[in-house]
Amino acid sequence: MQTNLRTLGPNETKLVLSLTEQGQEIVQASEVIALLGSESRARKVIQNLIRKGWLTRLVGGRYMLLPPSHGPENLGENNLLALASAAVNPSYVGWWSAASFHGFTTQRPHRVTIAVLKQRAPVTIEGHSVRFIQMAERKFFGFEQVEIYGRQATISTPIKTVIDCLDRPALAGGPGEVARIVFGASRSLEFNDVVDDAIRMESQSLLQRLGFLSDLVGWPIPGPIREQLRAAIAPSTRSKFGRKARREGDIGYVNDWGLLVHASKEDLLADVPRITREPGKC
Template identity: 30%
Template sequence: MASKTLGSTSARLLTVLAEDNRTIFSVADAQQVLGSSYDATLKTLRRLTRAGWLVRLTAGRYAIVPLSSGEEATPQVNRYVVVRELLGETPYYISHESAMDVHNMLTRPVTTVIVTTPRRLAGREILGVPYRFVYAPPSALWGCQPVWVTPYEQVTVSDLEKTILDGLARPDLCAGVGQVATGLWIRQEDFDWDRLAGYAQKLGRRSVAQRLGYLLELYGLDTPVLIETLQEMIGDNYTRLDLLLPDEGPTLARWRLRLNLEPGALQAIVRT
């Protein structure tokens, strides 16, 4: 790393941005603080990046590296805020396992940030964190809300009900149905069951209705209206309870499920 000696201009820039809690900022933000031309501002930012005071996130976006980062030059930037900065005006929401993390629905740490967006993007690693982008048409971006992930920063995250449905639709993005069941149990007091019923109908995925209905009854969380709604959605075809596991095990006619994850394993969740 180059010397971290600061000149007066650079020191003023970092001080003003830090006082405004702008740990992530644009070239235009820096230009406004410095009152200099675009080229001069860009030159200052490049110099600060070489010196280890900044890390470039994306084109035109930078993050401040705090003194506590030492030689690793790792900015203290929330991984979910990076998503917002990366996508800019593109619609998105933090989804699946990452949404479960934001909503405190997990009992283990997650390493990959999962984002649903109508923009087709390849996965990438930013500041040592893997990011995976799941394509969805604009019409599928519903059931999300702004959530505070730091005292100063909000990002868009699927709400509790949509998080569960997304997880049951793509268990592979949540480390399996067992993790979704964990989140369902942990946050059971906070779900709006009527909203969940409406969301299930709007999503219209039979396999999701089958998995959700089974888990609700297994944990005794069912409400008559919700169960009736889910029962009306299931068809004649059987589906696996967990898509990550082999297609084996007994079947359950009520929910048209292949129980390839033992009920005892799921029930153990509520006893731990």
């Protein structure tokens, strides 16, 4: 007869019940040691609970409880976004990972990207790669708690997601994928709601990309908002979007936004099939 993998011993029960009664999902190794009164006992309990599927290791000395509501058997795979966002506090799931969650793209990135205030080395959680990206404090805003299969995850809001992707395209799959994300956002967001948070980021190149890609994918920019966006970009500002070097067929300099685009219209719109492409227009 197969042994129930989630059956608990006395010390394991003590820890699980204590965390459950307190409504505590995240526990540090030091807290387990304090509760059980012995480091060796605590380490053994932690190892047993990981093996039995009651705890998941996040980063060194930090664990997430998988409560009794998960049922009597070890579930194996758990929600990666919830686990990743719980690994460091404060933090949030951002960029390509968040864009996929919000439905702005059909692509599913191979690893989860987490915004943090202090850089940390990448980790592997339940066999999945998780990387941490340090973000300036002024840009660390615009996230919310969402429930995914009964667990809480901290993820950038839809508005902040598209802004973060414009700010750092390399973390969102590159220029073509960012165009797809902007198009996806245009289906559910109002441009007016995006501008204020975009300006708050204090990045001229972000604002240039926002204006250019919105025009490219057909996201209407109301007249007064367009003027507000242009006024926030210094007239002398010049930035690049796309590859490092220009190739034949690239869009080139876009005077409206002071942006040098090293990518063709076809490449940028390759994953935006619903847009009508008119030769010579962007």
